[in-house]
Amino acid sequence: MLSATFRSVCFPSPTNHHHAIVPMLSLLRNLPDYAYAGAAYFFSKTFHRPSMVKLTPLEDITVLTPLVTRVLGQNAGPFTLQGTNTYLVGAGKRKILIDAGEPNIESYIETLKKALSDGSTIDGIIATHWHGDHVGGIPDVLKLIGKEVPVYKYKRLEAADDPKVNYTFSDDNTVIKTDGATLKLIYTPGHTTDHFSVYLEEENILFSGDCILGEGTAIFEDLHTYMDSLNKYLEIKAARIFPGHGPVVEDPHSKINEYIEHRLKRERQIIASLRESASPLSTMDIVNSIYTDIPITVKLAAVANVKHHLTKLVKDGQVTALPYDTYSLVVSTTTESGERPSL
């Protein structure tokens, strides 16, 4: 694998002597890309435009198993797909809510009220991670149920959590019990530093937050810990995954492997585009060459993902970071067979 990666760049390339002028030109060339992608992102966020991609339709309230009911967050969009999935867990009237959707979405609170209309109440909330589409609705839910309940969450590492919510910060493997249900919090960083997945013992179900989605692929902040979390998922051997967005994942094993393979494929694509280019490439150049089938609204997320891949490749010593957000492949001094190249 590695020798194939380093192959082909055996000759001292003229681009090595281009100083900073080539990288700077690429920065200027990419400005319209950034402006366009930024405008599209802002527009979709502001007006909650649904995604252009065809998605599996999901009901507002779905009884998924004897222990789990899914309540849709009523916040569809390019990043939230059909909206955030929130889950009521428990056999009796005392439920645990996993995630609470976005703030000030009246239709979500109405839907949740309907799901609780058999006299059920919420005795605790689990927040999978700090993003607004998962924790934003917590104050509204607390107002609906009219009492303070524990809100379990892993503490963010890089910043403070929202002080408006009185979190019960919890450790890996914390167990929460309610009527007929045992929920175990599993620390799975990568998408964010504070990401919890939740394992329902009685039904062998894994709630994956944004680590794995029902459709499409996830974004992440740290590729290394993200890959570790995916490998942790393989060990759990859950029968089904209930994701933070999108439909139920019926075959976790192949879905997890698909995610792992997808990241490895992106890495190979990034290396290939750097190898094929005569001059260093910017992050946006790489996005433009390998993300050919994504809506413009999520282009900035693709830029972030490629940057994380590049950070990892620089750490691995496979890629060199140059000025103005440009990158080149590390030049190998030996051929595949290990001999010095002839010039």
Ligand SMILES: [Zn+2]
């Ligand atoms: Zn989310």
